[in-house]
Amino acid sequence: MLQLNQLVFRKDNGCNASCKIEMKQRKERQKEKWILCPVCNNKTRLKLRNNTVLKNFPLFCPKCRQETLINAEKWNISIIKV
Numbered sequence: 001m002l003q004l005n006q007l008v009f010r011k012d013n014g015c016n017a018s019c020k021i022e023m024k025q026r027k028e029r030q031k032e033k034w035i036l037c038p039v040c041n042n043k044t045r046l047k048l049r050n051n052t053v054l055k056n057f058p059l060f061c062p063k064c065r066q067e068t069l070i071n072a073e074k075w076n077i078s079i080i081k082v
């Protein structure tokens with residue numbers, strides 16, 4: 001883990017301006033997470049942000065075509081009904 005951090009750090013230092021913008025965009029994107037289907041564990045078409053709040057949300061999975069009722073807050077997803 002430490003080795004990996006050092007690698008990333010070294011890469012950051014040799015970064016030009018456009019690379020820095022890309023890194024910023026990547027960081028922004030990390031604030032979003034795909035919701036995984038609780039039935040088949042595949043990615044759904046929905047994303048959560050760190051401030052997304054869902055209540056009794058019918059999550060439809062395009063893969064297994066099941067609908068699941070979920071609650072979500074701060075990336076914590078709880079399944080109400082499968």
Ligand SMILES: [Zn+2]
Binds near residue numbers: 039040041065066
């Ligand atoms: Zn599914």
